[in-house]
Amino acid sequence: NAGVMQNPRHLVRRRGQEARLRCSPMKGHSHVYWYRQLPEEGLKFMVYLQKENIIDESGMPKERFSAEFPKEGPSILRIQQVVRGDSAAYFCASSGGQRNTEAFFGQGTRLTVV
């Protein structure tokens, strides 16, 4: 799972600022997932993307959150006008897109909103 790279590992933002979280999937993987982990709440699905397409964003808050996975470059999770409640660990995972292959996770980005 060391192949999925997330940066930054730690991000501190003041309320109202924007947070941009990056995820480079494993080589050859075209599917990316984003999850949010809050203390004592486990992993919550946010969004599932393939190259240039959002497949499922049912877990994304309706406002301030957006995600993209362009043809070139990493996947980006963007949070606009952050609030204290956005503080969490955000994990990215990638897979080859077939159901019998597992997802490989990055180390996560820990966002702290002050």
Added chain:
Amino acid sequence: AQSVTQLDSQVPVFEEAPVELRCNYSSSVSVYLFWYVQYPNQGLQLLLKYLSGSTLVKGINGFEAEFNKSQTSFHLRKPSVHISDTAEYFCAVSLVDDKIIFGKGTRLHILP
């Protein structure tokens, strides 16, 4: 809607004792099942997976899990735990659209 339920949020176990972490899922279609482990301040890594075939699946670090279709369960077991097994364990299912759904996790505390 598909879901994954991990009944225990925390499980304390004495070192060298056996442990079982429970996982139940609900799905109207066939699923693939996974157990992941998360050590402190790290990402998740795969312990084992069930795709088809034998219902008893062996994974890394001495863990195994058994798929029970009639009970829609996929419980994780280890016959003798070590301090190094202290972590959070997540059960997950893969759906037909490739989306992976996770349970809320079970924290395993190993007592000396």
